Amino acid sequence: MRFVNKRLMGLAILMAVLLGLETPFNAATYAFIFTIIGGKHLAWLVPFVVIVISGYLIFTLLTYWNTRVVNRNVVAINQHLKAALLRSLLRERTVDTKDFVATNLSFFMNDLKLLEDNYIRQLFTLISLAVASVVTLVYSLKNNVVLTLVFLAFMVIPAAVPGRFGKQIGAKTGIWSTRNNHWSGMLKDVLTGALSIRQYRAIRGVEEKTNPAIQGVEQANAAAKNTIALSNGVAEGLFYLCTYIPIGIGIYAAVIGRISLAQFVAIQYSSNMIINSARGVISSFNTLNSTTKIRDHIRQTLQPTTAPEATMMAFNTLTLDRVAFNRDSTSILKDVTLKVNRGENILIQGESGSGKTTLLRLIDGALQPASGQVSINNQAVTDYAGMSTVNQTPIVFNDSLRFNVTLGMAFTDEAVLQACQRAGLAELIEKDGMDYQIGEGGQNLSGGQIKRLEIARAILFDRDLIFIDEGTASLDEKTSIAIHQTILRLNKTVIEVDHHIPASVLPLFDHVYTLAAGELTAVR
Numbered sequence: 013m014r015f016v017n018k019r020l021m022g023l024a025i026l027m028a029v030l031l032g033l034e035t036p037f038n039a040a041t042y043a044f045i046f047t048i049i050g051g052k053h054l055a056w057l058v059p060f061v062v063i064v065i066s067g068y069l070i071f072t073l074l075t076y077w078n079t080r081v082v083n084r085n086v087v088a089i090n091q092h093l094k095a096a097l098l099r100s101l102l103r104e105r106t107v108d109t110k111d112f113v114a115t116n117l118s119f120f121m122n123d124l125k126l127l128e129d130n131y132i133r134q135l136f137t138l139i140s141l142a143v144a145s146v147v148t149l150v151y152s153l154k155n156n157v158v159l160t161l162v163f164l165a166f167m168v169i170p171a172a173v174p175g176r177f178g179k180q181i182g183a184k185t186g187i188w189s190t191r192n193n194h195w196s197g198m199l200k201d202v203l204t205g206a207l208s209i210r211q212y213r214a215i216r217g218v219e220e221k222t223n224p225a226i227q228g229v230e231q232a233n234a235a236a237k238n239t240i241a242l243s244n245g246v247a248e249g250l251f252y253l254c255t256y257i258p259i260g261i262g263i264y265a266a267v268i269g270r271i272s273l274a275q276f277v278a279i280q281y282s283s284n285m286i287i288n289s290a291r292g293v294i295s296s297f298n299t300l301n302s303t304t305k306i307r308d309h310i311r312q313t314l315q316p317t318t319a320p321e322a323t324m325m326a327f328n329t330l331t332l333d334r335v336a337f338n339r340d341s342t343s344i345l346k347d348v349t350l351k352v353n354r355g356e357n358i359l360i361q362g363e364s365g366s367g368k369t370t371l372l373r374l375i376d377g378a379l380q381p382a383s384g385q386v387s388i389n390n391q392a393v394t395d396y397a398g399m400s401t402v403n404q405t406p407i408v409f410n411d412s413l414r415f416n417v418t419l420g421m422a423f424t425d426e427a428v429l430q431a432c433q434r435a436g437l438a439e440l441i442e443k444d445g446m447d448y449q450i451g452e453g454g455q456n457l458s459g460g461q462i463k464r465l466e467i468a469r470a471i472l473f474d475r476d477l478i479f480i481d482e483g484t485a486s487l488d489e490k491t492s493i494a495i496h497q498t499i500l501r502l503n504k505t506v507i508e509v510d511h512h513i514p515a516s517v518l519p520l521f522d523h524v525y526t527l528a529a530g531e532l533t534a535v536r
């Protein structure tokens with residue numbers, strides 16, 4: 013509800029009230045036909061036809077405007093909802109968030125579309141139906157209270173149907189959503205690896221994986237729709253059953269002269285419309301139920317974080333005091349103790365899988381130690397915002413050089429230029445400018461330039477503590493040396509983890525450690 017624009021919602025309700033007049037107008041039209049024929053009032057015929065045609069033209073126009081108003085509401089709700097969800101996801105992201113990209117991509121592309129169709133738009137349908145029912149009810153009660161109540165009493169039975177099927181529909185849609193997430197992740201992997209699949213002529217092999225996933229999604233989708241259809245079918249059957257009993261009572265009342273024929277037609281028509289509206293309401297509830305899991309997920313995602321915002325402060329010391337970390341029952345780090353002072357360049361070497369990245373994640377607060385303590389300036393690491401990482405896999409965006417350095421934040425051109433120059437990108441900027449598009453995954457840049465771009469980002473954001481996680485492993489030795497010379501001479505505090513560093517770079521580090529069997533040993 014917090015994403016609803018009150019003014020637009022008010023407009024939608026007003027449209028619903030105006031459109032709600034259509035049913036009484038229909039009923040009055042039919043009742044009047046019987047009055048004209050019964051009383052042979054030929055003189056009324058032409059004005060009657062003109063009024064009816066004009067009335068229907070107005071309602072057609074109103075229907076069109078109503079759709080436009082609903083669409084404007086949907087735009088406003090979607091816009092705010094998606095922005096808030098993305099904001100929460102970006103805030104809550106940690107290295108250990110499971111299947112972060114695939115799950116959320118699928119949620120945004122599939123689940124939120126389902127939410128729009130089956131919840132947001134349905135809510136407007138519900139409003140229209142409810143308002144139309146009330147307006148029609150008032151009109152019908154005006155004609156005859158008792159008979160109207162008889163008609164309505166028979167609506168109660170089918171109205172119980174959606175509650176009966178609600179859970180089942182929610183569960184089936186939940187299965188669809190889970191399978192869709194799984195399929196989205198798989199599709200992303202397969203498309204990323206398309207070149208290798210083609211080179212190895214392995215399309216058939218991959219299809220053995222993808223076909224069951226596609227089938228699973230489609231079957232789950234059909235199963236959810238089947239359950240909705242069953243619920244709607246049961247409700248519809250009951251409605252027919254319950255409609256003709258009051259009609260019989262109405263016919264009896266007209267025959268014995270308790271009501272006129274025109275009154276009977278008006279009540280029967282109005283009640284029919286109310287019943288139809290109620291059927292629509294039940295069908296809408298069934299559709300709404302199919303989004304229960306999605307709405308729960310949104311509520312969870314939007315829950316405000318209790319963690320205090322980290323603050324920028326000058327870095328002085330990093331201390332790891334007897335830090336241990338396990339993954340499941342396997343010990344990755346045991347009793348690691350380390351002290352890093354401002355301005356020091358630290359290298360931690362170790363074989364693949366020895367726990368180097370894990371150690372960095374403990375330092376940046378993304379992982380929590382099983383025992384021991386990690387602190388920066390004698391405070392919890394999560395309170396400190398001055399860290400950045402040069403990654404093995406570059407974190408770059410398919411956008412301009414400027415955006416990749418500033419991440420969209422407000423910096424002067426001069427500051428961006430200076431950061432790029434210090435990071436060794438002066439030549440690139442001179443040649444291509446700051447609006448140069450770097451392409452998907454930075455494909456329009458060399459590997460070395462991508463690293464420099466990450467370094468420029470750290471300089472521009474004034475990060476004191478820089479981590480390099482195998483940041484130069486994919487580069488040739490000459491480029492690796494050049495990058496190291498740039499970063500290690502920035503006068504920042506640098507902690508690099510790598511299993512192979514060019515020998516000529518080693519003297520640039522103040523301290524070198526090795527990590528093996530979960531233990532950190534000082535080499536120099």
Ligand SMILES: Nc1ncnc2c1ncn2[C@@H]1O[C@H](COP(=O)(O)OP(=O)(O)OP(=O)(O)O)[C@@H](O)[C@H]1O
Pocket residue numbers: 339344362363364365366367368369370371482511
């Ligand atoms: N998310 C995870 N879930 C389970 N195990 C993990 C996870 N991440 C890492 N590991 C395991 O923890 C151990 C340490 O991994 P880590 O990535 O820290 O090593 P590393 O020294 O950085 O390796 P590399 O040099 O190959 O990057 C490895 O055995 C790895 O398989």
